[in-house]
Amino acid sequence: MNAHVKIETPRLSRRTMLRAGAAAGGGLFLSARLPGIAAAATEQTAARTLNAPTLNAPALNAYVKIAPDGLVTIVAKNPECGQGVKTMLPMLIAEELDVDWKDVRIVQAMNDPVTYPRQFAGGSLATPMNWEPMRRVGAAGRQMLIQAAADTWGVPAGECSTEPGLVRHGASGKSLRYGELAARAATVAPPKLETVTLKDPKTFRIIGRAQANIDGPAIVSGKPLYGIDVELPGMKYAVFHKCPVFYGRCLEANIPEVKAMPGVIDLHVIEGNKDLGGLSSGVAVVADSWWHANKARAALTPQWDEGPFGGHSTDGYDARAKTLAPAAPQQILRKDGDVDAALAGAAKVVEAEYSYPFVSHQPLEPQNCTARWDGDKLEIWTSTQNPEPGRQLIAKTLGVPADHIAIHMMRCGGGFGRRLSNDYMVEAATIAKRAGVPIKLLWSREDDMRHDMYRPGGYHSFKAGLDTSGKLVAWKTHFVTFSRDGKVVNSGDLAPSEFPAHFVPDLQFGTSMMETLIPTGPMRAPRSNAMSFVHQSFLDELAHAAGQDPIAFQLALLDQPGAHEGYDAPRMAAVVRAVAERSGWGKRKLPPGHALGFAQYYSHQGYFAEVVEASVAASGRVKAHKVWVVGDVGSQVINPLNAENQVQGAVLDGIGQALGLEITFAKGRTQQSNFGEYPLIRMADAPPVDVHFLVSNHPPTGLGEPALPPVIPALCNAVFAATGKRVRSLPIDQGMLKTV
Amino acid sequence: MAAYTIDLNGRKRSVEADADMPLLWVLRDVVGAKGTKFGCGAAYCGACTVMLDGAAIRSCQMPISRVGARKVTTIEGVGASPVGARVQAAWLEVDVAQCGYCQAGQIVAATALLQKTPKPTDAEIEASMNGNLCRCATYNRIRTAIHKAAGMPTPAGEVAA
Numbered sequence: 001m002n003a004h005v006k007i008e009t010p011r012l013s014r015r016t017m018l019r020a021g022a023a024a025g026g027g028l029f030l031s032a033r034l035p036g037i038a039a040a041a042t043e044q045t046a047a048r049t050l051n052a053p054t055l056n057a058p059a060l061n062a063y064v065k066i067a068p069d070g071l072v073t074i075v076a077k078n079p080e081c082g083q084g085v086k087t088m089l090p091m092l093i094a095e096e097l098d099v100d101w102k103d104v105r106i107v108q109a110m111n112d113p114v115t116y117p118r119q120f121a122g123g124s125l126a127t128p129m130n131w132e133p134m135r136r137v138g139a140a141g142r143q144m145l146i147q148a149a150a151d152t153w154g155v156p157a158g159e160c161s162t163e164p165g166l167v168r169h170g171a172s173g174k175s176l177r178y179g180e181l182a183a184r185a186a187t188v189a190p191p192k193l194e195t196v197t198l199k200d201p202k203t204f205r206i207i208g209r210a211q212a213n214i215d216g217p218a219i220v221s222g223k224p225l226y227g228i229d230v231e232l233p234g235m236k237y238a239v240f241h242k243c244p245v246f247y248g249r250c251l252e253a254n255i256p257e258v259k260a261m262p263g264v265i266d267l268h269v270i271e272g273n274k275d276l277g278g279l280s281s282g283v284a285v286v287a288d289s290w291w292h293a294n295k296a297r298a299a300l301t302p303q304w305d306e307g308p309f310g311g312h313s314t315d316g317y318d319a320r321a322k323t324l325a326p327a328a329p330q331q332i333l334r335k336d337g338d339v340d341a342a343l344a345g346a347a348k349v350v351e352a353e354y355s356y357p358f359v360s361h362q363p364l365e366p367q368n369c370t371a372r373w374d375g376d377k378l379e380i381w382t383s384t385q386n387p388e389p390g391r392q393l394i395a396k397t398l399g400v401p402a403d404h405i406a407i408h409m410m411r412c413g414g415g416f417g418r419r420l421s422n423d424y425m426v427e428a429a430t431i432a433k434r435a436g437v438p439i440k441l442l443w444s445r446e447d448d449m450r451h452d453m454y455r456p457g458g459y460h461s462f463k464a465g466l467d468t469s470g471k472l473v474a475w476k477t478h479f480v481t482f483s484r485d486g487k488v489v490n491s492g493d494l495a496p497s498e499f500p501a502h503f504v505p506d507l508q509f510g511t512s513m514m515e516t517l518i519p520t521g522p523m524r525a526p527r528s529n530a531m532s533f534v535h536q537s538f539l540d541e542l543a544h545a546a547g548q549d550p551i552a553f554q555l556a557l558l559d560q561p562g563a564h565e566g567y568d569a570p571r572m573a574a575v576v577r578a579v580a581e582r583s584g585w586g587k588r589k590l591p592p593g594h595a596l597g598f599a600q601y602y603s604h605q606g607y608f609a610e611v612v613e614a615s616v617a618a619s620g621r622v623k624a625h626k627v628w629v630v631g632d633v634g635s636q637v638i639n640p641l642n643a644e645n646q647v648q649g650a651v652l653d654g655i656g657q658a659l660g661l662e663i664t665f666a667k668g669r670t671q672q673s674n675f676g677e678y679p680l681i682r683m684a685d686a687p688p689v690d691v692h693f694l695v696s697n698h699p700p701t702g703l704g705e706p707a708l709p710p711v712i713p714a715l716c717n718a719v720f721a722a723t724g725k726r727v728r729s730l731p732i733d734q735g736m737l738k739t740v
Numbered sequence: 741m742a743a744y745t746i747d748l749n750g751r752k753r754s755v756e757a758d759a760d761m762p763l764l765w766v767l768r769d770v771v772g773a774k775g776t777k778f779g780c781g782a783a784y785c786g787a788c789t790v791m792l793d794g795a796a797i798r799s800c801q802m803p804i805s806r807v808g809a810r811k812v813t814t815i816e817g818v819g820a821s822p823v824g825a826r827v828q829a830a831w832l833e834v835d836v837a838q839c840g841y842c843q844a845g846q847i848v849a850a851t852a853l854l855q856k857t858p859k860p861t862d863a864e865i866e867a868s869m870n871g872n873l874c875r876c877a878t879y880n881r882i883r884t885a886i887h888k889a890a891g892m893p894t895p896a897g898e899v900a901a
């Protein structure tokens with residue numbers, strides 16, 4: 001009765017692909033080597049990569065294919081999770097190949113680390129890592145097409161030029177279309193990538209122009225695209241009911257009783273291992289539909305051994321942090337000058353304590369993975385930001401050679417860092433192995449909220465000194481964070497270079513740690529999403545203490561002469577000045593009750609300054625009315641249409657976090673389980689976001705993350721400007737702001 | 741298990757399912773129409789929004805046994821009506837989607853709104869759309885696209901597409 005939906009990946013939808021190789025279809029494969037990978041490109045191996053990536057992919061890179069009719073197929077190598085990379089990376093290739101964007105078809109690569117380097121989505125790194133390599137791939141193709149035309153005409157290649165989709169010989173006026181040249185070009189030796197000539201950016205026709213999301217038409221018509229949409233012949237459905245306490249173990253479960261429920265095919269306890277990023281302990285349920293599997297799960301009454309974590313709670317962490325904060329830091333991360341002497345000599349000393357909670361990623365598509373074993377070979381379809389570590393994790397956990405595992409990267413219904421971890425892949429592979437049929441494992445929302453790798457909370461005690469002119473002269477931090485086996489947890493570290501390091505002569509960062517077993521991991525703008533709040537809020541406090549305008553106060557820091565070790569102060573000062581200008585800072589007349597707040601933050605190589613206009617109702621309800629963003633991500637915004645979308649999304653994501661997001665723990669369990677208790681931002685709270693970029697003479701960098709961090713303190717600083725009340729912990733306590 | 745006949749996007753479909761199986765899972769896993777999405781299973785997110793006789797509902801909360809003869813319109817069929825087609829076109833023109841996962845629900849909810857209220861006020865848009873979460877927070881563009889589909893100027897403060 002089930003309809004088997006075709007999922008568009010290279011492996012499954014051969015019909016949508018051009019036939020393999022020049023010999024078969026008369027087309028051209030442009031295979032290009034990236035620096036460090038030396039292998040001759042052959043049509044055949046390229047064909048395997050483009051059409052049906054194999055388990056043992058050859059050591060070359062293949063991105064482009066041109067059919068006789070001129071249709072250009074470009075491989076998008078990285079996983080797409082909403083950041084727009086499936087459109088953006090092929091734009092880079094198409095630009096330098098010199099083709100019309102409308103003639104381009106894009107196919108998603110499989111996980112194939114031998115052929116395609118660095119297939120992951122994280123750290124806003126796709127742009128800086130691929131800006132030049134992908135353009136070189138395209139330029140190499142263009143050079144091969146020119147050579148093929150020159151050979152055809154018996155003229156020097158140097159006399160030929162291209163325009164979109166064709167090669168022209170200026171002197172004779174002859175021209176040939178790429179489709180006509182493709183077969184011959186495929187026989188030209190590919191040039192070394194580092195030797196090819198790149199276009200003058202002034203001549204770009206695709207880069208820098210608005211290009212719509214390549215999957216837009218499929219999205220608006222409901223085509224299957226995501227991991228959750230995969231359906232295979234004979235597939236069954238699974239849920240995995242894990243111990244609600246991290247590191248707990250399932251001792252036994254009422255298996256016979258639940259097994260008798262409608263649709264249930266199999267039920268078994270999984271021992272698990274000690275690695276929460278690997279395989280937890282729990283009960284796997286396999287049924288003929290996910291509905292049946294999930295209903296059966298609700299009837300489970302497993303006995304858990306709650307393990308060492310059963311006593312952990314947010315209250316316990318808060319209490320421990322309170323005792324650690326006033327004591328001497330366990331470790332000094334940075335020490336410039338003599339901060340205690342400077343504080344003693346300061347005209348004014350300001351102290352404040354800040355904190356923020358754990359938060360959860362919650363991409364809208366719950367974690368899921370479809371797994372099919374064929375003997376000792378495993379095929380995986382999943383929404384992942386980071387496929388290769390998932391493959392290695394399965395290999396390690398299940399003891400199969402990694403090259404027996406193939407991973408189809410499906411479009412992700414959001415990532416935000418959650419899908420950098422691949423626990424669901426190991427679970428699906430394990431359950432499918434025993435089931436003997438293809439299995440789609442799907443987590444419920446509750447699973448997703450209770451078993452995340454959370455952004456860790458943290459506690460900061462600050463002490464700063466101002467001189468008689470109001471200049472910031474001393475800064476001392478004691479940051480209480482979390483450790484696991486004595487090492488700081490993932491995303492719980494403070495960078496020794498954190499602003500205002502380098503800008504204050506006498507400065508000290510100290511940390512102390514408390515042990516936790518809560519799994520933590522990177523969440524959109526990891527570290528920065530929390531560090532921006534505490535540092536930029538405290539700087540705003542200092543500006544007010546100094547009797548200065550908050551923007552003027554930070555510009556005075558940024559405008560100090562001298563080098564600042566990896567931090568380009570003039571770039572930051574420029575975006576700060578621009579956002580002041582665009583938001584009408586200090587000039588615009590605001591509606592009654594409205595106020596502006598400012599913050600700036602450098603992360604992921606992007607310089608961002610933001611202003612929020614907000615008001616606070618008598619009920620304490622905080623409303624952001626408008627946000628102005630100015631960013632500098634280098635010389636080129638590759639796809640302005642998507643860039644604006646990313647920045648708006650990041651800013652609203654940050655506002656949502658500030659307004660309401662918090663994960664708490666009690667008895668070793670996550671207390672929130674669905675969106676009712678974890679209120680993600682909705683339309684009513686989403687102000688218009690004005691986005692502007694400053695172009696600077698630096699290589700382009702990424703946009704998934706750096707717009708998020710400044711908005712949280714900018715909103716809190718606006719709340720202070722509106723009410724005189726300082727927000728020192730997140731989410732914003734509206735009760736504290738209440739005036740009726 | 742029982743047999744039900746539903747009117748899905750203008751076509752009669754016979755399905756076999758438990759009476760309490762939500763329409764969401766009937767659509768996705770019995771019929772095989774994957775456009776309607778699962779986000780929360782608890783009426784919080786709107787990813788599963790479909791229309792029943794033109795009204796937007798959460799299909800994760802609608803047992804198949806209660807659908808009856810009402811017309812079910814999903815993202816796969818929403819473009820058959822002129823309003824739905826305009827909404828889809830506006831979504832493309834404005835380039836709303838980031839990950840896109842919520843957008844089926846958003847488009848169906850927006851279509852239901854505009855079919856009933858061709859020129860909604862901002863407050864009406866907010867009231868109708870506030871139940872649809874977009875984790876990527878594409879709300880600026882959703883508002884702009886609804887205005888465009890309704891033939892209204894870009895809302896104040898939003899960037900015109």
Ligand code: FES
Pocket residue numbers: 777778779780781782783784785786787788789798799800801
């Ligand atoms: S899945 Fe139905 S409202 Fe979220």
Ligand code: FES
Pocket residue numbers: 082364413414837838839840841842843873874875876877878
């Ligand atoms: S576009 Fe990703 S959830 Fe809306």
